[in-house]
Amino acid sequence: MSLLVVGSIALDSVETPHGKVDDALGGSAVYCSVAASFFHPVQLVGVVGRDFPDQHVKLLESHDIDLSGLEVNEGETFRWSGRYSADLNHRDTLSVHLNVFGNFQPKVPDSYRESRFVFLANGAPMTQMSVLEQVERPEFVLADTMDLWIDTARDDLVELLRRVDGLVLNDEEAKQLTGESNLIRAGDQILEMGPKVVMIKKGEHGSFLFSPRMRFAIPAFPVDDVIDPTGAGDCFAGGLMGYLAGQGRWTNTELRKAMVYGTVVASCCVQGFSLDALRKTSREELDRRYREFIDFVTVEPSSTAS
Amino acid sequence: MSLLVVGSIALDSVETPHGKVDDALGGSAVYCSVAASFFHPVQLVGVVGRDFPDQHVKLLESHDIDLSGLEVNEGETFRWSGRYSADLNHRDTLSVHLNVFGNFQPKVPDSYRESRFVFLANGAPMTQMSVLEQVERPEFVLADTMDLWIDTARDDLVELLRRVDGLVLNDEEAKQLTGESNLIRAGDQILEMGPKVVMIKKGEHGSFLFSPRMRFAIPAFPVDDVIDPTGAGDCFAGGLMGYLAGQGRWTNTELRKAMVYGTVVASCCVQGFSLDALRKTSREELDRRYREFIDFVTVEPSSTAS
Numbered sequence: 001m002s003l004l005v006v007g008s009i010a011l012d013s014v015e016t017p018h019g020k021v022d023d024a025l026g027g028s029a030v031y032c033s034v035a036a037s038f039f040h041p042v043q044l045v046g047v048v049g050r051d052f053p054d055q056h057v058k059l060l061e062s063h064d065i066d067l068s069g070l071e072v073n074e075g076e077t078f079r080w081s082g083r084y085s086a087d088l089n090h091r092d093t094l095s096v097h098l099n100v101f102g103n104f105q106p107k108v109p110d111s112y113r114e115s116r117f118v119f120l121a122n123g124a125p126m127t128q129m130s131v132l133e134q135v136e137r138p139e140f141v142l143a144d145t146m147d148l149w150i151d152t153a154r155d156d157l158v159e160l161l162r163r164v165d166g167l168v169l170n171d172e173e174a175k176q177l178t179g180e181s182n183l184i185r186a187g188d189q190i191l192e193m194g195p196k197v198v199m200i201k202k203g204e205h206g207s208f209l210f211s212p213r214m215r216f217a218i219p220a221f222p223v224d225d226v227i228d229p230t231g232a233g234d235c236f237a238g239g240l241m242g243y244l245a246g247q248g249r250w251t252n253t254e255l256r257k258a259m260v261y262g263t264v265v266a267s268c269c270v271q272g273f274s275l276d277a278l279r280k281t282s283r284e285e286l287d288r289r290y291r292e293f294i295d296f297v298t299v300e301p302s303s304t305a306s
Numbered sequence: 307m308s309l310l311v312v313g314s315i316a317l318d319s320v321e322t323p324h325g326k327v328d329d330a331l332g333g334s335a336v337y338c339s340v341a342a343s344f345f346h347p348v349q350l351v352g353v354v355g356r357d358f359p360d361q362h363v364k365l366l367e368s369h370d371i372d373l374s375g376l377e378v379n380e381g382e383t384f385r386w387s388g389r390y391s392a393d394l395n396h397r398d399t400l401s402v403h404l405n406v407f408g409n410f411q412p413k414v415p416d417s418y419r420e421s422r423f424v425f426l427a428n429g430a431p432m433t434q435m436s437v438l439e440q441v442e443r444p445e446f447v448l449a450d451t452m453d454l455w456i457d458t459a460r461d462d463l464v465e466l467l468r469r470v471d472g473l474v475l476n477d478e479e480a481k482q483l484t485g486e487s488n489l490i491r492a493g494d495q496i497l498e499m500g501p502k503v504v505m506i507k508k509g510e511h512g513s514f515l516f517s518p519r520m521r522f523a524i525p526a527f528p529v530d531d532v533i534d535p536t537g538a539g540d541c542f543a544g545g546l547m548g549y550l551a552g553q554g555r556w557t558n559t560e561l562r563k564a565m566v567y568g569t570v571v572a573s574c575c576v577q578g579f580s581l582d583a584l585r586k587t588s589r590e591e592l593d594r595r596y597r598e599f600i601d602f603v604t605v606e607p608s609s610t611a612s
């Protein structure tokens with residue numbers, strides 16, 4: 001009942017009002033895998049160049065992430081650099097060098113093929129679909145996407161949406177995908193495109209779940225010391241998928257709890273650059289934040305103390 | 307145990323992608339009073355001109371709103387006009403004519419002086435404070451404010467904050483008042499300025515409550531047919547205050563429920579121009595939406611059916 005994660009592994013250079021880092025460990029598959037690892041073993045598929053530091057490999061291994069699917073190819077690792085605005089609500093991408101990730105053709109090792117939970121991190125929809133052809137009868141497949149693919153590979157994305165169980169994307173992307181300015185209508189329309197569940201991320205404003213059976217929404221976990229928002233969305237998806245894989249099912253009740261676990265892992269992530277804060281947390285700390293969050297959002301506490 | 311509401315009464319001309327209205331009933335005290343009236347009798351203090359249509363007076367009376375404090379003065383009623391963007395997230399004020407509201411000196415009738423719950427809708431802080439001097443031992447006083455007063459009457463506003471129990475304002479105003487870009491720090495800082503509870507409205511992203519004893523946040527009630535957002539914030543405050551006045555106390559538990567009632571009244575308000583949708587709703591419909599909202603935000607349902 002393992003969790004398969006496929007996506008980018010990057011060296012990020014990031015500047016925020018709180019400082020900067022150069023060539024720090026990043027990438028969607030990295031954030032997602034480490035986030036998920038607090039809940040369930042992860043099998044990673046990704047590619048790096050020969051320059052990928054051994055310390056990063058050791059970090060991933062220390063989180064019990066299976067690296068049988070990690071390719072090391074000739075060339076350099078994917079690099080991204082960006083700078084955040086003073087209020088951290090906007091970021092400019094300064095440079096993108098796909099390097100070895102540019103020709104990434106995910107190869108799912110035999111030992112991963114029976115993974116029951118699969119997360120297809122942001123990537124070309126055709127590439128995401130190629131993974132689906134290499135896994136046997138997954139129980140739950142969640143895909144992420146971004147504005148680039150909505151713009152340039154819409155037909156492929158529409159095809160992908162017929163073949164996955166869930167889609168996770170942010171509010172702007174949901175509006176872009178559907179042409180709807182109302183988020184509720186956007187979520188409902190994406191459901192009609194195929195997925196059985198749609199999670200919409202709204203950053204500091206929380207997240208929204210749509211399914212034909214229910215709607216569910218939560219605020220973000222309150223954080224008063226955001227250092228670097230990079231990777232928060234991937235940690236949300238990772239925490240969510242790790243929790244679901246750990247439970248082995250994605251009922252309504254488990255989906256609600258999974259959204260909260262995704263939220264609390266993301267709240268840890270943003271309290272440091274790169275993986276700095278995330279790597280120092282623990283399942284105990286995440287469970288503590290989970291309980292704090294329940295109190296934070298509960299309208300009618302079962303004990304009516306006031 | 308009545309609820310006193312003091313604020314503006316206006317004739318609004320509003321244009322949204324769904325149509326337009328001219329000289330329609332509006333104003334913070336009107337939206338707030340009608341919203342509150344579903345939960346508790348309201349005593350209104352406000353001013354209109356001789357041109358104020360009798361049908362609007364009848365509408366307010368039909369909601370059991372006590373109009374002993376309604377002044378009718380020589381001149382024209384306050385008029386505001388505005389236009390919303392295609393996605394309804396931005397609005398331009400096209401014109402403001404304060405008219406009789408420009409010299410508004412609220413006079414609290416003797417029959418209102420023992421009101422236990424008081425809502426000071428958006429207005430000059432000095433004017434809001436003049437109301438406090440006319441009421442005896444209120445149990446809970448909530449004030450609203452706006453960017454104009456933060457800019458032009460900051461000292462008065464700071465003084466007001468020492469004398470009220472609660473402040474309600476939107477997220478941009480909270481950041482402006484404190485100079486903080488992080489909403490959590492902004493809320494905490496406003497608490498230090500005096501109020502025992504701060505409610506921050508985030509429009510379609512929900513609302514946040516800060517008190518020294520707890521933090522609480524909820525999303526907005528999902529509405530897929532927003533016609534006109536005008537008055538939503540006043541309805542939020544009105545529903546909240548009406549519910550609290552009806553309960554006669556503002557414990558943590560009641561504050562949480564009050565936030566939800568404010569949210570569901572606001573969700574009705576935006577489904578029509580002016581008071582069109584709000585006047586057609588009922589306590590039963592609001593209770594139905596309340597229960598729907600509880601299901602919408604509950605992480606761990608007590609019955610674990612899935």
